[in-house]
Amino acid sequence: AGQFPGGTHDIEVSEVANCKIHQLSAKGTFQDRPKGPFGPTVDREQYRMLAAIIETPDHGNFFVKAYGPQDLMDRAEPAFAAMLQSLQHVNE
Numbered sequence: 001a002g003q004f005p006g007g008t009h010d011i012e013v014s015e016v017a018n019c020k021i022h023q024l025s026a027k028g029t030f031q032d033r034p035k036g037p038f039g040p041t042v043d044r045e046q047y048r049m050l051a052a053i054i055e056t057p058d059h060g061n062f063f064v065k066a067y068g069p070q071d072l073m074d075r076a077e078p079a080f081a082a083m084l085q086s087l088q089h090v091n092e
Contacts, residue, residue, distance in 0.1 A: 003049065004028040017087045020055040025077075027070060048073035050080045054087065 001009040007028020014021050030047035033039050049067035056062065066080060067073065 001026050003031050004047075005031065016085055018057055019087055021084055021087075022053040022055075023084070024049070024051040026051075030067060046070045050077060052084055054084075 001007075001011075001024060004026040005028075007026055007030075009024060009026040012023045012025075014023070026049045028045075028047070030044040030049065032042045032044050034042060046069060047067060048070040049065065050073060051063070051065040051067075054062040054064065064084075066076065068076075
C-alpha cells in the first residue's frame with residue numbers, strides 16, 4: 001500500500017487449502033521504480049495493484065503481485081481471485 005501514497009487500499013484475510021491469504025487492493029498514483037530501489041520514481045496515475053501474501057503451514061510465505069492501469073486491473077481482478085482460490089495444499 002505504501003507504493004500508492006494518498007491512494008486507497010483494502011485488505012482482506014481469508015483461508016484456502018489450509019493457507020492464510022492476506023489480499024491487498026490499492027488504487028491511485030503508483031510510485032514505480034523501474035530501475036530498482038535506488039533509481040528515480042515514476043508516478044503512474046490511475047493505477048491499481050492486486051497483491052497477496054500466502055502463508056503456508058510448512059513451505060513458508062509466497063508473495064504475488066500484479067499492477068497496471070486501473071481499468072486493466074479491474075478486468076483482471078476475477079482471474080486474480082480465481083487463481084488464489086485454486087490453491088492446493090501439498091504435503092511433501
